[in-house]
Amino acid sequence: xxxxxxxxxxDDIDEEDVMRFDHDGRTFAIYRSPDDEYFATDGxxxxxxxxxxxxxxxxxxxxxxxxxxxxxxxxGAARGAPVCVNLRTxxxxxxxxxxxxxxG
Amino acid sequence: MMAKGMLIIGAGECGGxxxxxxxxxxxxxxVTLVGDEPHLPYERPPLSKDAMTSDAPAIKAIAxxxxxxxxxxxxxxxxxxxEIDRAAHGVRLSDGSVLPYxxxxxxxxxxxxxxxxxxxxxxxxxxxxxxxxxxxxxxxRAGNRIAIVGGGFIGLELAAAARGLGAAVTVIEAQPRILxxxxxxxxxxxxxxxxxxxxxxxxxxxxxAAIAEDGAQVRIALAGGQDIVADLAVIGIGAVPVTGxxxxxxxxxxxxxxxxxxxxTSDPDIFAAGDCCSFPLAVYGGRRVRLEAWRNAQxxxxxxxxxxxxxxxxxxxxxxxxxxxxxxxxxxxxxxxxGSKVVRRDLDDGAFILFHLAQDGRLxxxxxxxxxxxxxxxxxxxxxxxxxxxxxxxxxxxxxxIKLKSLLAA
Numbered sequence: 001x002x003x004x005x006x007x008x009x010x011d012d013i014d015e016e017d018v019m020r021f022d023h024d025g026r027t028f029a030i031y032r033s034p035d036d037e038y039f040a041t042d043g044x045x046x047x048x049x050x051x052x053x054x055x056x057x058x059x060x061x062x063x064x065x066x067x068x069x070x071x072x073x074x075x076g077a078a079r080g081a082p083v084c085v086n087l088r089t090x091x092x093x094x095x096x097x098x099x100x101x102x103x104g
Numbered sequence: 105m106m107a108k109g110m111l112i113i114g115a116g117e118c119g120g121x122x123x124x125x126x127x128x129x130x131x132x133x134x135v136t137l138v139g140d141e142p143h144l145p146y147e148r149p150p151l152s153k154d155a156m157t158s159d160a161p162a163i164k165a166i167a168x169x170x171x172x173x174x175x176x177x178x179x180x181x182x183x184x185x186x187e188i189d190r191a192a193h194g195v196r197l198s199d200g201s202v203l204p205y206x207x208x209x210x211x212x213x214x215x216x217x218x219x220x221x222x223x224x225x226x227x228x229x230x231x232x233x234x235x236x237x238x239x240x241x242x243x244x245r246a247g248n249r250i251a252i253v254g255g256g257f258i259g260l261e262l263a264a265a266a267r268g269l270g271a272a273v274t275v276i277e278a279q280p281r282i283l284x285x286x287x288x289x290x291x292x293x294x295x296x297x298x299x300x301x302x303x304x305x306x307x308x309x310x311x312x313a314a315i316a317e318d319g320a321q322v323r324i325a326l327a328g329g330q331d332i333v334a335d336l337a338v339i340g341i342g343a344v345p346v347t348g349x350x351x352x353x354x355x356x357x358x359x360x361x362x363x364x365x366x367x368x369t370s371d372p373d374i375f376a377a378g379d380c381c382s383f384p385l386a387v388y389g390g391r392r393v394r395l396e397a398w399r400n401a402q403x404x405x406x407x408x409x410x411x412x413x414x415x416x417x418x419x420x421x422x423x424x425x426x427x428x429x430x431x432x433x434x435x436x437x438x439x440x441x442x443g444s445k446v447v448r449r450d451l452d453d454g455a456f457i458l459f460h461l462a463q464d465g466r467l468x469x470x471x472x473x474x475x476x477x478x479x480x481x482x483x484x485x486x487x488x489x490x491x492x493x494x495x496x497x498x499x500x501x502x503x504x505x506i507k508l509k510s511l512l513a514a
Contacts, residue, residue, distance in 0.1 A: 051477065056485065066477060067399070
């Protein structure tokens with residue numbers, strides 16, 4: 001599958017912030033980095049299935065709102081306790097002011 | 105010379121985290137984790153929440169058997185540590201064996217404060233361990249009456265879980281309101297109202313005169329004259345640190361095992377961390393506190409591990425904890441009793457945050473409540489501001505249109 005799905009408008013997310021995107025029974029988190037790039041990961045923390053979009057983005061890191069599990073949202077890498085399972089990441093592209101993600 | 109290794113007494117969040125951190129840091133000597141429960145190290149927060157509502161409660165292990173084996177962490181379960189021989193650097197266990205150590209970590213945690221009254225039998229229980237949780241879980245069903253003694257977090261989370269399963273719940277709190285310790289009245293009121301709307305009966309400001317068990321019933325007589333009859337009474341009136349082992353060994357005790365900023369006890373080869381220790385909190389000028397909180401246990405377990413290996417690092421974290429009840433989450437960072445002025449910030453969906461400022465304008469704590477994780481991000485930002493000893497403008501804190509993150513850059 002190589003479906004590109006429209007997630008939101010590029011301006012819907014502030015710089016260094018995150019937004020939740022639900023599609024077809026799945027949930028994703030879309031990020032805009034401080035250097036104005038867009039990224040996408042699974043929407044739920046790998047620790048206790050909490051929506052990451054309620055968390056805080058600082059630089060390249062998303063922090064889970066519940067227990068402060070940290071991930072690098074650019075790579076999905078878990079960055080220490082209590083999280084140890086990486087997040088899956090998804091390709092993102094910008095098209096005419098819209099953010100598209102490729103849901104594999 | 106062969107290393108005696110690192111010995112950790114207490115296999116909860118703190119001890120488990122310490123063991124894993126020692127390996128993360130590349131320590132290759134023996135690491136031994138001793139616990140008195142029959143389980144793998146597990147997370148306790150779910151015990152008053154998910155484990156209570158799940159049909160088949162399971163422990164949420166911090167490390168599986170495979171991980172422990174892979175990382176060469178020896179986990180000895182179902183035994184008590186009975187004596188520390190400081191001169192010989194060894195700990196004797198209840199099975200008679202003696203474990204040597206180069207550095208020892210006491211992560212012995214806390215146990216429920218006992219209700220000092222006669223008349224308590226098998227229908228009056230406490231919640232600390234997974235096995236306690238299973239025993240309570242068996243009573244939570246429609247038609248059963250549950251009395252909860254103590255309107256603190258454990259009791260209230262349990263009340264929410266019990267209501268969710270259809271039990272009739274009465275909460276008895278001796279203080280004039282619930283959550284007297286550490287939670288602002290404005291927030292406690294929201295929680296109180298939510299419980300009442302869910303059908304929980306809350307009785308505040310009434311002491312227990314007597315408790316008696318009669319077969320399958322508990323009868324609680326209140327000083328005000330009311331009698332509460334229940335099928336089970338759960339007592340949640342706080343916790344006391346487990347200090348016996350440390351005290352017997354002559355270590356300094358001061359509302360818990362007293363440690364310095366690097367979590368060292370009065371013996372430089374013995375550390376203590378988590379619920380069992382009192383430590384100086386740098387962010388409040390070294391005020392000595394003892395915290396019963398999951399994140400503190402985790403952070404201090406990791407810090408103790410670093411310092412057992414010689415890092416000499418001082419504890420610098422800001423206290424933080426949370427509670428889930430029904431769809432509400434409460435989060436608090438810092439200690440609100442350090443503040444003398446409160447600024448309220450309203451968020452969407454009825455969520456709000458109270459910022460607690462000291463006399464000199466320093467932000468010292470933030471308490472928030474709202475549906476789901478609506479307050480999480482701002483509480484986290486507040487925590488960073490507290491750590492920086494920031495003095496944000498009260499008008500900015502109170503304004504919904506000014507992003508808290510912008511104050512961090514200031």
